Amino acid sequence: MRVMVTGGTGFTGSHTVRALRAAGHELRLLVRDRAKVRRVFERDGFVPSDVVVGDVMDEASVVEAMRGCDGVFHAAALVDLRRSMARRVLDTNAAGVERVIVGAAKRGLPSIVYVSSMSIFFRPGPVPLTPESEIVPPSTAYARSKVDAERVVRRLQEDGAAIRISYPAGIVGPDDPGMTDANRALWAWIAQMSIDTDGGFQPVDVRDVAALHVKLLELPAGPHRYAAAAPMLSWEENYALIEEVTGRKLRLRVPISGAGLRALGHVGDFVKRFVDFAFPLTFDSMLFATQWPGVDASRTTRELGQSFRPVRETYSDAIRWLHRDGHISAKLAGRLAR
Secondary structure, eight states: EEEEEEEESHHHHHHHHHHHHTTTOOOEEEEOOOOHHHHGGGTTTOOOOEEEEEEETTTHHHHHHHTTTTTEEEOOOOOOOOGGGGGHHHHHHHHIIIIIIIHHHTTTEEEEEEOOOOGOOOOOSSOOBTTTTTOOOOSSSHHHHHHHHHHHHHHHHHHOOOEEEEEEEEEEEEEOOOOOOHHHHHHHHTOOOOOOOOEOOEEEEHHHHHHHHHHHHOOOOEEEEEEOOOOOEEEEHHOOOOOOOOTTOOSSSSEEHHHHHHHHHHHHHHHTTHHHHOOSSSHHHHHHHHHHOOOHHHHHHHHHOEEEOOOOHHHHHHHHHHHHHHHOHHHHHHGOOO
16 A cells, blocks of 8 residues: 555655565655655665655645655654743644544545654553543643543544544654654663663553554554553663663663652652753653553554563663664674674
8 A cells, every 4th residue: 555654764664665565665754854855865875765845734746745655644743841841832732633534534544653652651560551441630731631632532433434543652763863852761771771660661562553553554443552661670670681782881870769760750840830842751651660650562462462572682682783883882882792
């Protein structure tokens, strides 16, 4: 099929473009910067040529990009934790869903994929999250934008629109055009410091997320919703795995209780009222870090046959990429630099 893609030069989007091309689908990318398409894909030996320069805020460019397409993949979203950017985050992400997802549904396109997030279900406790979990009221602009979008998309599903939703955990892996949050965290654990605390981290390989998106686009019409997550790691297991694959000790390990981190998050929220910053020192972020209950993606494997590769492989490939692209030294990459 011919698939219109938003967010195709981002991390998840670019890997999904590669997976869709490998599966034999034709692609049309809606991008703001044509030059970035070349920068992102040139090393793959191909550069998508069917490109519409525009923005999800621009109705005309979305309509042009969608013309003649059988499917839509929507990953474009604005992520910014600064208070000053709250209104722009809400407006941009709402416009993207309205123009891309709602627009595709109105045109009766038979295959529409929307990238959501497991964070919309986050509630501390012993019960792992699934796409059937209750949506939790948001507390930040970005979280609100994702929750609002989810409700719009689900209403469209109830009305019979052929929309499929993916819910990734923390997306990690190689070839990240913009150093997204989870890869930046991996870099920080290696290059700066790691914090020993309660809770843990649940990654998923970006290539597995991309493979899931191909499967979703190819599914028959229906209200499909699937999670994407590798097994949950405690923070101790997470750091031990990084040390195992690199063959070297992390440079700085700082022990702090979960309660202590959440208190620091409150401090960060207070400081943000006076000094705006994008660093994720917020109560919400610290709550996620210390009380994440885990994601159960077993239904994705059982019903779609989509497995999730071992985190060891994901981290190894991501660290090799961090070294190859100059983000970390050979010393920090350890045996993976060889």
